[in-house]
Amino acid sequence: xxxxxxxxxxxxxxxxxxxxxxxxxxxxxxxxxxxxxxxxxxxxxxxxxxxxxxxxxxxxxxxxxxxxxxxxxxxxxxxxxxxxxxxxxxxxxxxxxxxxxxxxxxxxxxxxxxxxxxxxxxxxxxxxxxxxxxxxxxxxxxxxxxxxxxxxxxxxxxxxxxxxxxxxxxxxxxxxxxxxxxxxxxxxxxxxxxxxxxxxxxxxxxxxxxxxxxxxxxxxxxxxxxxxxxxxxxxxxxxxxxxxxxxxxxxxxxxxxxxxxxxxxxxxxxxxxxxxxxxxxxxxxxxxxxxxxxxxxxxxxxxxxxxxxxxxxxxxxxxxxxxxxxxxxxxxxxxxxxxxxxxxxxxxxxxxxxxxxxxxxxxxxxxxxxxxxxxxxxxxxxxxxxxxxxxxxxxxxxxxxxxxxxxxxxxxxxxxxxxxxxxxxxxxxxxxxxxxxxxxxxxxxxxxxxxxxxxxxxxxxxxxxxxxxxxxxxxxxxxxxxxxxxxxxxx
Numbered sequence: 001x002x003x004x005x006x007x008x009x010x011x012x013x014x015x016x017x018x019x020x021x022x023x024x025x026x027x028x029x030x031x032x033x034x035x036x037x038x039x040x041x042x043x044x045x046x047x048x049x050x051x052x053x054x055x056x057x058x059x060x061x062x063x064x065x066x067x068x069x070x071x072x073x074x075x076x077x078x079x080x081x082x083x084x085x086x087x088x089x090x091x092x093x094x095x096x097x098x099x100x101x102x103x104x105x106x107x108x109x110x111x112x113x114x115x116x117x118x119x120x121x122x123x124x125x126x127x128x129x130x131x132x133x134x135x136x137x138x139x140x141x142x143x144x145x146x147x148x149x150x151x152x153x154x155x156x157x158x159x160x161x162x163x164x165x166x167x168x169x170x171x172x173x174x175x176x177x178x179x180x181x182x183x184x185x186x187x188x189x190x191x192x193x194x195x196x197x198x199x200x201x202x203x204x205x206x207x208x209x210x211x212x213x214x215x216x217x218x219x220x221x222x223x224x225x226x227x228x229x230x231x232x233x234x235x236x237x238x239x240x241x242x243x244x245x246x247x248x249x250x251x252x253x254x255x256x257x258x259x260x261x262x263x264x265x266x267x268x269x270x271x272x273x274x275x276x277x278x279x280x281x282x283x284x285x286x287x288x289x290x291x292x293x294x295x296x297x298x299x300x301x302x303x304x305x306x307x308x309x310x311x312x313x314x315x316x317x318x319x320x321x322x323x324x325x326x327x328x329x330x331x332x333x334x335x336x337x338x339x340x341x342x343x344x345x346x347x348x349x350x351x352x353x354x355x356x357x358x359x360x361x362x363x364x365x366x367x368x369x370x371x372x373x374x375x376x377x378x379x380x381x382x383x384x385x386x387x388x389x390x391x392x393x394x395x396x397x398x399x400x401x402x403x404x405x406x407x408x409x410x411x412x413x414x415x416x417x418x419x420x421x422x423x424x425x426x427x428x429x430x431x432x433x434x435x436x437x438x439x440x441x442x443x444x445x446x447x448x449x450x451x452x453x454x455x456x457x458x459x460x461x462x463x464x465x466x467x468x469x470x471x472x473x474x475x476x477x478x479x480x481x482x483x484x485x486x487x488x489x490x491x
Contacts, residue, residue, distance in 0.1 A: 009041065009086070025084075029091065038093070039076060044085040066388050066401065067133075068378070071126040073146060073156035092146030092154040097202075101142055105209050113238050115151075116206045121267045122153035124199065128260045131192050140198035141179050142205060177218075178211050182226045182252050193254035199263070200249030207243070208233060212250075228252040241266065343368070366391065381405075389414065412437070435460070 009015070013030035016038070020027045025045040031038055065075040065087075074090035097119070104110060123145060130137060137144075137155075144157040181197035204212045212230035215221050224230060228250050234243065245266060248258040343354020350356075350368035357363050366377020373379075373391040380386050389400020395417035396402075402410045412423020419437040426432050435446020442460035449455045458467015469477045 009043075013039075013041065038091045040089045040091050042087040042089070044087070045083070046080070046085055047083050066378075066386070066403070067130070068388070069126055069129045071122040071153045071155055072129065073154045089156070090154065092148055092156065094147035094149045094151065096147060097142035097145040097206075100147065101205060101209055110209065110237060111206055113242060116203075116238075117242065117267055118151075119145075119147075119153055120199075120203055120206065121264065123155065123202065124260060124264050124267065126153065126155040127195055127199065128264065131195070131260060136192050137195050137198075139176060139179075140195055140202065141176050142202060145202070178214050178221065180225055181254070182228065183254055185222055185226050191254070192260075193257050196249060196257045196260060196263075197254070199260075200246055200257075203249065204230070204246055207238060207246075226252070241269070438462075 009028075009030070012033060013028075014033060016029040016031055018026060019029050019040060025043045028041045028043070029038060030041050065078040067075060073092060075087060076090065077086075077088040079086050100111075127137065127140075139157060144155070146154040146156050148154060179198050179201050181194040184194060201212060208231075213221055213224050215224065230250065245258075245263065249263070251257045338359035340357045341350060341354055343350065344352030345354075346352070349371040351370065352368060353366070354368055355363070355365045361382030363380040364373055364377055366373065366379075367375030369375065372394045374393065375390065377391050378386070378388050379391075379396075384405035386403045387396055387400055389396060389402075390398030392398065396414040397416060398414060399412070400414050404410075407428030408425065410419060410423055410425040412419065412425075413421030415421065418440045420439065421437065422435070423437055424432065424434045430451030432449040433442065433446060434449070435442060436444025438444070439462075441463040442465060443462060444460060445458075446460055446465070447455055447457045453472035454469065456465075456467055456469045458465040464480070466480050467478075469479055471477070
């Protein structure tokens with residue numbers, strides 16, 4: 001398929017070059033014909049996959065496309081047909097960390113501590129984010145850590161990532177050998193701590209410019225990883241606090257490895273290095289969801305000064321920036337009914353960015369206006385459903401994506417809490433509907449595609465329609481549609 005004569009990619013994109021070819025298919029650097037923005041498209045060949053592999057890959061694609069974090073490559077769109085899946089992703093225009101390391105080796109230079117801390121903090125923030133969503137990356141390495149021209153991290157290549165629930169383990173040996181954790185080498189069950197191990201290897205490389213476990217003898221490499229044996233070093237260019245992080249991460253026993261939250265805390269305490277660095281852009285401070293840190297202007301800081309003095313136990317600082325003489329306060333409010341809100345407020349109302357954890361187990365992370373969900377946000381239901389999109393007056397309104405507990409997915413327009421307008425719904429059994437909705441029902445012109453390549457095309461009203469059923473064998477039948485299947489007289 002690719003960018004051949006009949007490729008659907010040709011309609012919207014110009015292929016600039018092939019970035020890579022692998023077992024999954026191909027990756028292309030493309031230019032959008034309308035806005036001329038560069039993106040990366042991964043084309044995944046599904047012809048040789050069995051039904052279970054296809055379903056897993058499609059579900060993972062949808063999951064990854066919902067990641068919203070400043071240090072994770074933005075998955076712009078995920079789509080698929082019978083034979084191919086396509087992932088359109090943000091293009092990181094500054095190369096990757098492995099290239100930067102090679103440049104330093106060639107120039108016989110080292111990274112400044114400020115640069116290492118800034119990058120590693122962004123990498124850890126991205127890992128913290130995916131771990132909170134029960135995802136392990138499983139292939140963390142400098143080659144998969146992309147950079148922008150303004151020197152910020154974009155974690156990418158989630159091709160072998162895995163979704164875990166809170167109690168499960170993975171067993172498949174996947175990844176890149178010099179970054180395997182001891183438990184992976186031994187074929188044991190592993191969890192999020194395998195990513196933590198990889199972080200230790202990456203930090204070691206950023207400091208020493210070499211992988212701690214690469215040796216000529218593969219058996220020796222296995223032994224060194226399993227026993228956490230690596231060359232020790234002391235470098236006067238770096239603080240002891242930074243160097244001491246490595247043995248805290250590269251622990252043989254995964255249970256003894258330092259937690260991601262503690263790594264971030266240590267990095268944040270390295271303020272003198274971070275803020276003295278010419279590489280760090282103070283204007284681009286970002287929000288770590290688990291730490292609930294928000295950017296604030298000076299006016300917002302002053303507005304909250306009275307609250308902070310009276311509620312010191314509910315206020316935490318992000319970074320103290322002595323250059324600007326300001327802090328970044330966080331406000332935490334517990335309501336009477338057991339709901340918990342943490343974020344920005346105006347007076348006694350939620351206003352701005354904030355997280356609400358409801359007593360019933362639901363969670364909202366996004367924007368508020370006049371104490372109501374209003375703007376971009378993510379709503380996670382305890383039942384397993386998830387909505388990502390815009391809200392207005394507390395309900396889904398505008399463009400959004402809803403992932404159902406059973407694996408169904410709707411992407412399109414909402415109005416006053418229901419599907420209204422143009423949208424597409426993918427069903428977990430492989431069927432798909434493209435068309436118009438009103439009050440959650442098919443309403444207007446639309447097409448229903450069956451997984452066996454049959455399709456029904458017609459006009460719907462409150463879920464009931466009339467049209468033509470096109471069969472995969474080329475024959476056609478006129479008839480009616482009712483409740484997600486052809487019905488009535490077909491002729």
